[in-house]
Amino acid sequence: MRSVEKQRRTEHGDEADALLGRVAQGDENAFAELYDAWAGRLLALIIRIVIDRSQSEEVLQEVMLEAWRRAPSFDPSRGTGRAWLVTMARHRAIDRVRSSQAARDREDAWQGYLPDSDVTAAEVEDRMEAGRVRDALDAVGEPHRTTIALAYFTGLTHTEIAERMGVPLGTVKSRIRDGMAKMRAHLGEQR
Structure with missing residues (x-):
């Protein structure tokens, strides 16, 4: 059973590698295929980190835009396309969580200075x-x-x-x- 799972992951990785190679050359159809094949999986990962679905969807869009822009820098000798996409999604999701927490911390800090938001x-x-x-x-x-x-x-x-x-x-x-x-x-x- 493990060999079947490993083979499936390798096929998906190979599929992502091939699609990223075509995306790197500006192939919009390849990007559409990449999006269709990976958006659902990446969104599931991002939701587990970010929790909020609407923010997760925004992060997914950022990841896919980054994949489009950075596809020429993808190097299959350094790792699979699958790992490259998952790493980007994970980093973006963590950045979003940190950014949201920092915004809440700033808001909480200001609440101490102004007890009522209507106070000038x-x-x-x-x-x-x-x-x-x-x-x-x-x-x-x-x-x-x-x-x-x-x-x-x-x-x-x-x-x-x-x-x-x-x-x-x-x-x-x-x-x-x-x-x-x-x-x-x-x-x-x-x-």
Whole structure:
């Protein structure tokens, strides 16, 4: 049984050798025969490596195009046409798997930088700046923090803040002035 299998492989190898010899001379009919004889076998091999059928079909097309272009470089003294075709298919399939994995790795790496695909770089910068301002506001402490928050985030006038907090108008103005100076100093230290 082994001798029958070996004989069949040798015949297929010889067939591929002959077809590749004709393809090397630009014989389009020989290329069509080569494609018909080997596309199914090579596709089966490629699918086992790549898994995804559509990508495997693309790889097969690349392999057959490479066989057409490189047929003149095929040397039967270095190996069979069968081995030459299988080696090309295997290498291309492995390259595709590596390329796909590298693309997934790059995509995963970028996901860490942009939590939402709709977020722009300007929005990321705005969020970072808002975080620094919140930190600086927390760093100035009370009563400056509340006075500044009322002045800038509620839209109250200085007089309205003084009434709400039960302090003189001059005290509100001093707290805002001193608190803003502390915030500027804190923000300057962060940069």
